[in-house]
Amino acid sequence: MAVYTEVGDEDLVAFVARYDIGEALSAKGIAEGVENTNYMLTTTGGTYILTLYERRVNPDDLPFFLGLKEHLAEMSVPCPVPVRARDGAVLHQLCGRPAAIVTFLAGMWPRRIQPDHCAELGRALAELHVAGADFAQIRSNDLSVEAWQGLLARSAERADEVQAGLAADLSAEVKALEREWPADLPVGVIHADLFPDNVFFRDGRLTGLIDFYFACTDMFAYDVAICINAWCFEPDGSFNVTKAKRLLTAYRRIRPFSNDELAALPVLSRGAAMRFLLTRLYDWIYTPADALVTKKDPLEYWQKLRFHRKVQGPGDYGLT
């Protein structure tokens, strides 16, 4: 929620002139994305998003992110499309930062999730996985099981301030996940951060997927697990089996699960909960109280993790 790099009028005019998108008219910094600086860019040709990549993004990853969006858009996945400049490249420098222009995708994300949203999401997620299958680039998931011991170590000293005994509980769970983590499941491009605020709907229909800056190459079923956690629990923490059923059923119509994937869903869902728990825990402990950022409760994800530990079989997710 910040504009880290201010782009002046002359820099903006010169930058936009490198593209075939008309003349720059306006750029409004938008309070979205804590990693990068984003402007809503108006030109005589239309509306775009101008992103300046700040220090938290590894510049080596940018060709993956931009190439992926371009590939997915060609496969009709509704996502922002990088715009190529006259020189044919999508990535340039602006105010000392790597910068890119993507098409503006109008949309609103749902605050009150309904089962119909979950069905739409399941379908779109499967379509994303299918569309990404022939994307040639690889980016390993640097926030998956191998990273969790290290992530936990950064917060462990103060984790018990959040809840007594949390550090030991998390340490034991990370070790269990390392032992139980599946291998040999189908792998491909996953979004890895498909929370409701990254999914646009209009009149109940899914119209867009945004924010591909955690996208990577990992198990498809892990992406499904992330969505189960993000979409199928109620604000009071209870699991809504109807939402999970709608999500999974819609997904499997497009991309059927293997039996191994189905069997791995509980441990993948625990792992998906652990991944967000650990980054939230760190932010919870170390973000200054007066920073203009809403801190997210890490314990929400501890509760979800514990739900998945008790799951007996696919029936608990609404499947038969």
Next chain:
Amino acid sequence: MAVYTEVGDEDLVAFVARYDIGEALSAKGIAEGVENTNYMLTTTGGTYILTLYERRVNPDDLPFFLGLKEHLAEMSVPCPVPVRARDGAVLHQLCGRPAAIVTFLAGMWPRRIQPDHCAELGRALAELHVAGADFAQIRSNDLSVEAWQGLLARSAERADEVQAGLAADLSAEVKALEREWPADLPVGVIHADLFPDNVFFRDGRLTGLIDFYFACTDMFAYDVAICINAWCFEPDGSFNVTKAKRLLTAYRRIRPFSNDELAALPVLSRGAAMRFLLTRLYDWIYTPADALVTKKDPLEYWQKLRFHRKVQGPGDYGLT
């Protein structure tokens, strides 16, 4: 630089449905304006700005601000125009806040001020003053000379941390300004905050004036003085007489100064400097160091004030 009130999808759709501007497609919080929450709103009908008025704005002032913009737009002043809802009103409630939709004015403000910008500004400022002459509403300037003793008192205790002796210097200057402040000069609607970031240009031509939330009823020449301070000093603090000459000459072609106004320009410019010095001084002392706000140096305005104390006559502003 913040979104204080988050507007959900359902609230947004319902709010926009009260207007004849098409269906809501998207609202992006923009990192602009420290007083209010602003969204860039996209509908099937076009692009707008949706503003939610936060606690720092007095709701009683809103009819003045919105009515003024409507009046000025009718007089062809290039400014955002409030959009009336189907019920005929421009002001409604959204998420517990007074809220309004205005037209989106595309534009970029100049980072490097050239004399030509100052000429454009002078013309537009005079046109604004002329256009506002028959606006019926009155709003007194609550940041003018009567307010300065009180403003200074809020910071006086710690002013010497900024510069040794500053509290005493400011106190003496405020008293001098109270004694010398002119009366009986022509009065009307003034913008009162026409800094470069509130003035849009395209290809060297002024295309828009924004941010009327300090607009009030006060001396026209005081508005000119505010602009002299904001536009005619170089980054190194020196006064650029060419810029002042261009600004004043262009202004006087549209709305001639009286001799009294001309004579009062030095004291008005000192006062205009004092007004921004005092609010900046308070923010400088009391804004937390890690707030995501760029603090502005109050001493920049002390230097400007001292320039105007040495002015001998209109020639020092480039006039003959």
